[in-house]
Amino acid sequence: MVVEDTQKPWKLLSSEEGEELPIFKVRYDWMKNPRNGAELKAVVLDVPDWVTVAAVTTDEQIVVVRQYRFGIAEFTTELPAGLVNPGEPHRDAAVRELREETGYTSNDWVYLGWVQPNPAYQNNRLHQWLARDVRLTDPCQLDEGEDIAVSLLTMEEARQEIATGRMRNSLALLTLSRVTNLWAADPAQGGLLEDFVTLDHASR
Incomplete structure (x- = not known):
């Protein structure tokens, strides 16, 4: 069943x-509710776009990073990820973040699409x-505020990281779910997908 688009837009x-x-x-928008005419002050976070990278070696191991997160x-345990700089194509940002955080590089890139991380407050996109066939070719180039440990996990080991709660980053999990079956009961069915889960708007 398709959700009907019958609601009126809010007025800024x-x-x-x-x-x-x-x-x-931070931006504050005064909005008018089309349902009852009520006015409210909405909080909008103007956030740069993000990228995450599912980096897979020739023997189907996943490159992951482990780092301390101040919020929690x-x-x-996460995937390589980061901000898209102003004016930077998001593919270039993905290449840069993978190289800087892990030292791995690749000549074979596939765009999986974008999602909205938290549209209730944020206006950015996460490009996946x-x-x-990534290879370790460069030393890591970490920012002053980064302290990252890089590891390789088999698909089964990645599922164990998820099962034990060591890997809970929702955006990393979503990206991984587009390239492998994270919930496969049979390890033989948990390899790299032949048909990646891309979105119709992937080229936008």
Whole structure:
């Protein structure tokens, strides 16, 4: 069943700028509810686009990074990821982040599409990329605020990281789910997918 598009759009009454922070800028939009005419002040986070990379070696191991996350005060296992710089094509950002965070590079890139990380507050996109046949070619180039450990996991080991709760980053899990069956009960069915789960809007 298709959800019917019968709701009226909200009307933007005015906007005001808020605090500008290192990774996002706050904006306040005064909106009018089309259902009842009520006016409210909505918070919008103006965030740069992001990229995540599912990097897979020739023997189908996944490149993962482990780092401390301040928001939860814990270490997490994730995929290489980062911000798209102003004016930077998101493919270039994916190539750069993979090389800088892990030292791995690839000549075989597949665009998996984009998703909206949190449209309730954020206005950015997460672009998801698959890098095939990656090789370790460069030293890591970490930012001053980064301390990253790089590992290779088989598909089964990646599923174990998820099962034990060491890998909970939702955007990393979504990206991985487009290239392998994370929930396969039979390990033989848990390899790299032949038909990657891309989106119709992947070229946008």
